[in-house]
Amino acid sequence: MSIKSKFFFIDCSEAAACCNKAQYEEANNFEKARLMLHLLFCKTCRKFSTKNSKLTGLLKKSKIETCPEDTKHQWREQIKKEFAEERT
Amino acid sequence: MSAHTLDPNKWVDRYSDYLFNYTIVRVNNREVANDLISETFLAALKSAKYFKGEASERTWLISILKRKIIDHYRRINSRKGKAEVKISYTDDYNEGEWLEEQVADQFDKTAEDEMENNELGLAILECLDSINEKHAEIFKRKTIDGADTEAICNEFNITPSNLWVIIHRARTALAACLEKNWF
Numbered sequence: 001m002s003i004k005s006k007f008f009f010i011d012c013s014e015a016a017a018c019c020n021k022a023q024y025e026e027a028n029n030f031e032k033a034r035l036m037l038h039l040l041f042c043k044t045c046r047k048f049s050t051k052n053s054k055l056t057g058l059l060k061k062s063k064i065e066t067c068p069e070d071t072k073h074q075w076r077e078q079i080k081k082e083f084a085e086e087r088t
Numbered sequence: 089m090s091a092h093t094l095d096p097n098k099w100v101d102r103y104s105d106y107l108f109n110y111t112i113v114r115v116n117n118r119e120v121a122n123d124l125i126s127e128t129f130l131a132a133l134k135s136a137k138y139f140k141g142e143a144s145e146r147t148w149l150i151s152i153l154k155r156k157i158i159d160h161y162r163r164i165n166s167r168k169g170k171a172e173v174k175i176s177y178t179d180d181y182n183e184g185e186w187l188e189e190q191v192a193d194q195f196d197k198t199a200e201d202e203m204e205n206n207e208l209g210l211a212i213l214e215c216l217d218s219i220n221e222k223h224a225e226i227f228k229r230k231t232i233d234g235a236d237t238e239a240i241c242n243e244f245n246i247t248p249s250n251l252w253v254i255i256h257r258a259r260t261a262l263a264a265c266l267e268k269n270w271f
Binding site for chain 1: 109129
């Protein structure tokens with residue numbers, strides 16, 4: 001493949017990376033265009049891309065929250081302290 | 089299957105997000121949820137010697153948490169004397185057509201969906217258990233907290249391409265796990 005065509009045609013691993021970035025809205029227009037081009041002729045990646053978007057949808061729908069780090073820190077300290085006391 | 093063991097120092101890292109998401113839909117108040125989880129950890133430490141290793145750590149912690157949530161509702165009910173159920177319909181403030189007033193709220197329609205969504209959230213967190221702890225942490229920071237790529241890279245001391253590889257693996261593993269356990 002010439003350098004020029006490599007510029008536009010990416011392999012599957014690169015396409016996957018672009019696809020993941022796109023899920024977080026971090027792919028730039030050029031990356032998106034290359035991804036689209038790749039998806040045109042790659043069935044496997046099309047399948048991956050659909051699945052990936054679906055996963056993003058599920059993650060959004062589930063509305064999971066993480067605990068704030070300072071709360072976790074408090075708990076950690078608390079457990080450590082109690083655990084030490086239990087042992088003695 | 090080998091017997092499960094307890095590792096209290098890992099509890100917060102491994103289960104706090106799960107316990108939090110489990111609790112928040114049941115008590116609907118962050119502070120109460122945090123208190124209940126804190127109580128759960130302490131109670132778990134106290135009764136660690138009774139842990140037989142038949143259930144997984146998580147199941148065991150959840151069973152304690154369930155008791156704590158029930159206790160919480162008992163407490164607030166007795167405090168406000170809400171335990172007695174008042175059936176009489178008419179009072180000074182409520183007058184009017186019974187039917188119209190008792191029609192369910194619009195948002196009630198989605199109550200079931202909400203429940204399913206919470207279960208989905210718990211399933212996702214459970215699936216994240218099966219991947220490398222550090223990778224799961226990074227995935228959560230990126231996907232759930234929506235942190236900047238740069239911030240995460242600094243925090244974990246990795247390069248952006250490392251990050252995307254980790255995210256890719258986590259997503260693939262998660263998709264496979266959800267396909268098996270959710271659909």
